[in-house]
Amino acid sequence: MKAFRVVLAGVAVLLVGRVAALAEHECVLQSIACGQTVSGSISGSECNVGTGFYADAWAFPATSGLQVTIDMRSTQLDTYLQLSDPDQVLRAQDDDSGAGVDARLAVTLDKSGSWVIFAENSLAFDTGPYSLSLQCNG
Numbered sequence: 057m058k059a060f061r062v063v064l065a066g067v068a069v070l071l072v073g074r075v076a077a078l079a080e081h082e083c084v085l086q087s088i089a090c091g092q093t094v095s096g097s098i099s100g101s102e103c104n105v106g107t108g109f110y111a112d113a114w115a116f117p118a119t120s121g122l123q124v125t126i127d128m129r130s131t132q133l134d135t136y137l138q139l140s141d142p143d144q145v146l147r148a149q150d151d152d153s154g155a156g157v158d159a160r161l162a163v164t165l166d167k168s169g170s171w172v173i174f175a176e177n178s179l180a181f182d183t184g185p186y187s188l189s190l191q192c193n194g
Contacts, residue, residue: 088114088173090124090192097185098133098177108180111138114173116190118165123193126161127154128175132184135159136176142169151178164194 083103088094094114102110118124128135137159139148147163154160157178165171175188 083111083113085113085115085172088116088188088190090116090190093187093189095185095187096175098175098183100181100183105174105176108182109177110183111174111176112188114175114188114190115170116173117169118171118192119168120166121194122165124161124163124165125189125191126163126173127189127191128159128186129154129189130158130184130186133182133186134178135186136178137161138174138176139163140172140174141165142167142171144172 096112105111134157137150141147148161150159150161
């Protein structure tokens with residue numbers, strides 16, 4: 057698979073993952089905090105990360121050693137999560153570790169700084185509302 061670049065509020069994030077496209081896209085970086093659940097929607101107007109694949113980007117501050125659990129749930133689309141570290145390196149990704157086709161990441165962070173969650177659709181052109189929760193321990 058090839059890498060692609062996503063520009064988030066002036067910060068370039070290099071992700072190596074399931075997308076076999078090389079492109080630069082402008083994305084809106086939103087915020088999420090530990091203990092928070094946010095609502096979003098994949099509609100096709102989000103950051104385009106490949107043909108038919110879209111992502112919302114959510115940033116959160118963290119310290120090294122923090123244990124996080126990230127859940128992306130939807131009744132209308134197959135969810136997918138990616139997590140990049142403060143150095144913009146892809147550190148984790150998941151498709152179906154949650155209930156049904158929901159995505160879940162459980163990770164102990166090894167760096168302090170701003171981490172970015174990419175909430176995505178797993179199936180091309182799949183759209184619908186989702187909830188994203190971030191739980192933290194440590």
